Amino acid sequence: MHLPSLRMALVGFPDPGFPESLLRARSHPAWEAASLDDADALWVAGGSAHLEADSLVRVWNGEDKPAVVLHLHTLERPVTFTLPLADPRMQDVGQVDLQNPGQVEYALRRTEQSLRAVLLQLAMGQQIAERMQSLSAHTYHLTLKEKLVGVVSVPGRIGIDLGLGPDDLAEARWVARPAFANDIPKWFLPTSFAECLWLYAGRVETDLLPNRYRSAPLYFRCVPRVSQRLMQNVHYAVLSELATAPRTFAELQESIGLPRQELDAVLTALYFSGSITCNPERAARRGAVANRDAVTASELRNSMFPPAGPASGVPDATMPAPLEWRP
Structure with missing residues (x-):
């Protein structure tokens, strides 16, 4: 199963060509460079970063661009600083030497583990997109080797077994269930139709x-x-x-x-x-x-899934807000 790429923002690099080439070499999952707004994770040039205050880092981002300010304690995305570090006070941050293939591999694997929920949501979004025209039941149980690994309420809440790999979702069997069979085990990743398709549709045509x-x-x-x-x-x-x-x-x-x-x-x-x-x-x-x-x-x-029949004067043409999980 070929998932959409994860996205990495490259912040503070005078020449991002080399880090971009490292990302392009990654294939499972694939990575691509992206803007700071679109990114799932960040690589920050350590030579451009300076600690302004406790956990507040200012990153030079080019002569004609404003500096990027990162609050490390509230940043919701994985961030790794590339060596060498210009500010010796930043020794406790996640680091990677882009000239060391072993360190690059380890840093990407660590980041991908942090983004496990995103990978599962992208995989679920892909499966929903492929099955959209046939999702006629209210609820589906996803099973793999007779084990429950997912619960999908159409088009609302979704739960995915966190022990699952993204590739496993492509192998899971979708079993139609009645609407009341939508309980999600507490140890599953809680998400929704909206979030999975939001992530997926923004990355593929x-x-x-x-x-x-x-x-x-x-x-x-x-x-x-x-x-x-x-x-x-x-x-x-x-x-x-x-x-x-x-x-x-x-x-x-x-x-x-x-x-x-x-x-x-x-x-x-x-x-x-x-x-x-x-x-x-x-x-x-x-x-x-x-x-x-x-x-x-x-x-x-x-x-x-509007009911078949003659069209009325005003079509039922909206996707109402799903009754979905929200933190």
Whole structure:
């Protein structure tokens, strides 16, 4: 199974060519260089980093760019500093000598272990995307060698056995179960349809966004039901536009300036997190509380899998906010 790449921000490197070549050489999982906003982890040039205060590090990022300030105690992503370190006070940080292949291998493996949840979510997002058209049951139990390794409530909560490897999910058998069979063992990784597809759709070209969302006016419905760490400026920009007035795909593309494929990925993420709709009756009203859960479980399913039959005057054309786990 070929998963989408993990993303590494390269911070403070005058010439990122060499660290990028090390990342490209990694294949299982694959890595790619990314912006600081998009990254799952950080490599910081130790020669550009200086300790400003307790756990506060300032990183020179080029003559024409502002310095990057990292608060190591609150940073939610793995960070490794490359040798040599310019500031001797930073001896306790994670370090790697990029000239030493053994150290690079160890540092990447350690980072990948820290990102185990992200890898499992990407693997689950891939499996959901491949099965989307056939997910007709309310709940699925994923089994591997007769052992329960995952629980998927469509399209809400998901639990994944943390002892599982990303490749194992491709081998798991999906067994349809009734809606009430959705209990998730406490030792499973708790996540959701929205979070798995948010991560997955942002890294690969997919065809998960319904076609009507590329032609009909789009409306803001509610804030995304995902961890705030997943929100990026581009998601806020789209939601800000839609909170002001309905916009079509083409109008959003013109006002925000995103290439078609990137906007498609952003709208796919917002669709599965319940934030946008092309049904004006489900749009957020002025003065109303938009940050709400879906009214019923059937509303969730009817949005993804509308009942067959003649179309009504106003189509049921939204992906309501899933009843998902939130920390």
